[in-house]
Amino acid sequence: MATIQPIAENEQHPDVALVERVRAGDISAYDTLVRKYDRQVFRIAQHITQNREDAEDVVQDAFLKAYQKLDQFQGNSKFYTWLVRIAVNESLMRLRKRRTGKMVSIDEDVETEEGSVPRDLADWAPDPEQNYTQSELADILRKTIQGLPQGFRVVFVLRDVEGLSTEETAETLGLSVPAVKSRLLRARLQLRERLTRYFRRKKGGEK
Amino acid sequence: MTCTEFLAQLDDLIDDAVTAKMRADLQEHLHGCEHCEVTLNTTRKTIEIYRSHEIYELPTGLRDRLHKAIMERCKKGC
Numbered sequence: 213m214a215t216i217q218p219i220a221e222n223e224q225h226p227d228v229a230l231v232e233r234v235r236a237g238d239i240s241a242y243d244t245l246v247r248k249y250d251r252q253v254f255r256i257a258q259h260i261t262q263n264r265e266d267a268e269d270v271v272q273d274a275f276l277k278a279y280q281k282l283d284q285f286q287g288n289s290k291f292y293t294w295l296v297r298i299a300v301n302e303s304l305m306r307l308r309k310r311r312t313g314k315m316v317s318i319d320e321d322v323e324t325e326e327g328s329v330p331r332d333l334a335d336w337a338p339d340p341e342q343n344y345t346q347s348e349l350a351d352i353l354r355k356t357i358q359g360l361p362q363g364f365r366v367v368f369v370l371r372d373v374e375g376l377s378t379e380e381t382a383e384t385l386g387l388s389v390p391a392v393k394s395r396l397l398r399a400r401l402q403l404r405e406r407l408t409r410y411f412r413r414k415k416g417g418e419k
Numbered sequence: 420m421t422c423t424e425f426l427a428q429l430d431d432l433i434d435d436a437v438t439a440k441m442r443a444d445l446q447e448h449l450h451g452c453e454h455c456e457v458t459l460n461t462t463r464k465t466i467e468i469y470r471s472h473e474i475y476e477l478p479t480g481l482r483d484r485l486h487k488a489i490m491e492r493c494k495k496g497c
Contacts, residue, residue: 239490239493239494242490242493243486243490246486246489246490247486250477250482250485250486251477251482254475254477255473255475255477258475259475267475268481268485271477271485271489272485272488272489272492275489275493276489276492276493279493330426330454330458333454333457333458334457335457335460335461336460336461336464340464341468341472346472349472350472350473350474353468353469353472353474354474354475357469357474368469372466372469372470373469373470393430396430397426397429397430400429400430400433400462400465400466401429401458401462403465403469404458404461404462404465407461407465407468408461411461411464
């Protein structure tokens, strides 16, 4: 499995100092870390659980668990990546609870061949999002990404929305780098294909 | 280069992780293939749209409530 590249010497991430302060008993430093990453953790949890209440619980549980386990944080990966891994695991546990113990993993439903080759090759309208209100657009984007298999969705979210590197995504999800790459390509192509239904260029100037 | 070969490099092209030689080959394919050009442009747009639109916002009230609950429990040692 890939490992995250250690942060170069003399290039300490600002979170390292905050983590050190928390370890030394300064709880206000943890307050800063929570404020810094709570939105991201909530988004990731929403994407995985697809349930608002579960996502709220995941935010609490992930930050509490990270606080309890802070001594185990080695500092050879970023605090954020480490926190995301906890949040992903907590989210999968929530899903399991909802499905009354049925195993849930990020490998779910990834055997589909759908979307591995583009079929709908229609071009999009220029600035297609302009044709929708903010709330209509958010609905479209939510509905579209919710239709992706879990194993593709989580890779797309970590890699493309939350900005983790391929290696960090692999490390976080316990996948190989080639597996992340293959899922990312299929996730991107499937989303593109599904969004084409809304964003295609229309004929004759109609909206 | 075939469309399948182009597609295999699509992510690396989008993520700017191709060699100069490969980039030139991909560009050459793009000049003669409208389908791959559309696929590349709309895939780029897909990523950009998801990056720039917040679809699961954490409302301020809820955020403050969660924050308070987390910090209270941390202060008690969880």
